[in-house]
Amino acid sequence: MKRRDILRIGGLGLCGVGALDLIQAQTASSANNAQAKAKQMIVCWLGGGPPHTDMFDLKSDDTEDYRGIFNPIDTKVPGLQIGELLPEMAKRADKYTVIRSVTTMNKPGDHAQAPLYWLTGNPRLTTGSDEYPMYGSVVNKLRPGPADLPTFVVLDEIDVHTHNALSRNFLGSAHSPFVMQPLKDKDAVTKMLTPQLELPAFARNIDLLKTLDTRLRRNDAQDEVIAGLDQYQQTAFNLLRSPKLRQALDLSKEPAESLERFTRNKPAKARYPIGDPLHFLLARRLIEAGVPIVHFNLGYWDWHGENFVAGKQQIPMFDGCLAALLDDLDDRGLLDSTIVLALGEMGRKPKIDKPKVTNAGRDHWDYAQFVIAAGGGFNRGCVVGATDKHGEQVTDKFYKIESFGRTLYHLLGIDADTLVHTPANRPVKLIVEDAPIIKEAIS
Numbered sequence: 001m002k003r004r005d006i007l008r009i010g011g012l013g014l015c016g017v018g019a020l021d022l023i024q025a026q027t028a029s030s031a032n033n034a035q036a037k038a039k040q041m042i043v044c045w046l047g048g049g050p051p052h053t054d055m056f057d058l059k060s061d062d063t064e065d066y067r068g069i070f071n072p073i074d075t076k077v078p079g080l081q082i083g084e085l086l087p088e089m090a091k092r093a094d095k096y097t098v099i100r101s102v103t104t105m106n107k108p109g110d111h112a113q114a115p116l117y118w119l120t121g122n123p124r125l126t127t128g129s130d131e132y133p134m135y136g137s138v139v140n141k142l143r144p145g146p147a148d149l150p151t152f153v154v155l156d157e158i159d160v161h162t163h164n165a166l167s168r169n170f171l172g173s174a175h176s177p178f179v180m181q182p183l184k185d186k187d188a189v190t191k192m193l194t195p196q197l198e199l200p201a202f203a204r205n206i207d208l209l210k211t212l213d214t215r216l217r218r219n220d221a222q223d224e225v226i227a228g229l230d231q232y233q234q235t236a237f238n239l240l241r242s243p244k245l246r247q248a249l250d251l252s253k254e255p256a257e258s259l260e261r262f263t264r265n266k267p268a269k270a271r272y273p274i275g276d277p278l279h280f281l282l283a284r285r286l287i288e289a290g291v292p293i294v295h296f297n298l299g300y301w302d303w304h305g306e307n308f309v310a311g312k313q314q315i316p317m318f319d320g321c322l323a324a325l326l327d328d329l330d331d332r333g334l335l336d337s338t339i340v341l342a343l344g345e346m347g348r349k350p351k352i353d354k355p356k357v358t359n360a361g362r363d364h365w366d367y368a369q370f371v372i373a374a375g376g377g378f379n380r381g382c383v384v385g386a387t388d389k390h391g392e393q394v395t396d397k398f399y400k401i402e403s404f405g406r407t408l409y410h411l412l413g414i415d416a417d418t419l420v421h422t423p424a425n426r427p428v429k430l431i432v433e434d435a436p437i438i439k440e441a442i443s
Contacts, residue, residue: 036413037443038376039337041135042283043119043295044322046344047160048111048302049369051362053350053391054311055083056098056370065355066390069308077381085315088323089372094381095326095335096374097441101385101397102404104346106366111161111302114345114366119166121405121416121431126165130422133169135408136293138430140175142414145292148242150178153286155279155296161345170422177295180249248289249282265320267313271306274314275299280321284328287338301344304353305361318342326374339376339411344369350391367393371404377411377442384440402435410437 051068053059058072058081072081075093082090082098089096104114116124120132133141136152145151154177159166167176247253262277275298283294298318303310322342329335347369348362368387374380385397409416409430416431 036411037337038339038411038413040287040292040334041139041294041339041376041408041412042287042325042341043135043293044280044283044340044342045115045119045160045295045297046299046301046318046342047115047297048300049344049346049348049364050301051303051307051311052100052347052368052370053362054307054348055086055315056372057100057347057368057387057391058083059350059389059391062350062390065352066350068352070311077383080381080383083315085311086319088319092323092326095330096340096372096380097378097382097384099371099373099384099404099438099441100368100387101394102371102399102401102438103369103394104366104401106346110366111345111364112163112165115160115162116165117401118343118345118404120169121402121408122433123401124165126163130428131165131168131170133171133175133420134166134177134295135405135412136177136295137169137171137175138409138414138420139293139412141171141420142418143292143412146244146290149244149289149291151291152177152293153291153295154179155282155294156180156276157297158295160297171420177293244289248285248291251278251281251285254281254285261324262321265317267317270313271310272303272314273300274317277317277321280325284325287329287334288332302364303348303361304363305359307348307352307361309358322372329375335375337376339378339408340372340374342372347391365392373441379441379443382441384438397440399438400433400435402431402433403438405431406435407437407442411442 053066054068054070058070059067060072060081061067070083070085073084073087073090074081075090077093080093080098082093104110104117106114106117112126113124116126116132119134121135122130122132124130124132134152136154140151152175156179158177158179167179169175251259259278259281262281266277267274275296279296279298283296286294298321299314301314322340326335326340329338329340346364346366349365350362350368353361353363368391385399386395387393388395406416414430417429417434419427419429421427
């Protein structure tokens with residue numbers, strides 16, 4: 001028998017080698033996080049590029065071919081106005097920072113390259129460049145969470161427009177995210193977390209694997225993975241049966257009025273995929289359970305045509321869900337220690353395509369966009385940066401993505417100059433470029 005076949009005995013395929021590597025990673029040395037303001041982080045990714053000039057950077061005094069149909073409304077922060085489809089976020093503007101001056105500056109239309117840049121803090125290509133790790137993967141390596149919980153959870157889908165590149169990183173599969181797809185099937189969570197063998201049989205098969213593994217070690221005693229197999233295998237099984245994980249994903253424990261707060265603005269029929277609003281609720285429950293990093297994608301924001309039709313459907317749901325998430329974290333005393341981000345890979349072109357027709361749209365635009373950043377050391381009620389009268393170019397407080405990445409690591413208590421090694425054993429820093437942190441955004 002090949003070693004691969006031996007490792008599959010006894011139900012090990014339930015977790016796979018990747019899951020075992022994930023558990024091994026939790027024994028790695030942790031960075032000193034005594035000064036970290038953020039212990040956890042939620043990333044709401046708006047794949048496709050949300051329209052910044054219709055949401056958090058309106059230009060209401062602009063000409064008809066730029067300003068769009070949505071009016072600005074006042075917020076709880078004096079002088080800050082946002083789009084009329086965001087009334088709940090307007091009421092909570094004192095809980096978050098709006099960043100209007102960080103952008104990839106990539107050529108317009110690059111859906112694949114921009115997410116890799118934003119979510120790793122380094123310029124990265126889908127192929128032909130170093131496979132820099134996502135922030136969650138770095139946390140998994142340097143500051144793993146509790147042993148009975150995954151450190152980096154992705155709900156549903158991670159690779160949006162990136163040709164499966166985000167699922168790879170040079171830290172290895174041990175630090176890849178724990179991807180869950182619980183919302184496509186109402187019974188999927190139960191199926192995933194219920195052992196597929198009765199526990200007595202499960203235990204017997206573990207014993208069988210140990211016996212076979214002992215024989216295997218006689219021939220390969222120096223293999224680190226094999227040498228530690230018993231410990232990590234047992235922990236992996238425990239993860240699958242973890243009461244914390246089960247309870248966090250069991251939405252039947254959530255009050256009906258809480259579920260309604262997250263689902264009330266979900267349109268019955270949408271022009272484009274809108275994602276699942278319950279991702280926000282699951283993210284909060286996972287944070288409560290102790291998961292350090294939660295990432296999810298919310299729907300589809302690449303509206304070339306029907307920008308305003310789609311906006312009327314998508315933006316209100318986003319507004320209500322993000323507001324409810326911020327409220328829940330704040331009420332539970334978790335917001336100050338949990339970063340909450342909402343952003344996409346780009347904005348939308350301020351100049352409207354066919355402004356006088358019903359299917360008017362906005363094309364790709366990589367030179368301006370918004371980032372919503374709350375909690376974990378980000379200022380409350382703050383605006384960083386500005387764009388020109390059309391919303392086309394940054395005119396104040398411009399920062400590169402590297403600065404954004406270094407700011408996140410700073411708040412998470414991780415030194416962005418920490419050296420890690422590529423598969424070729426070449427040392428690189430977590431954020432290669434020595435860019436300044438965004439001091440205006442943090443406390």
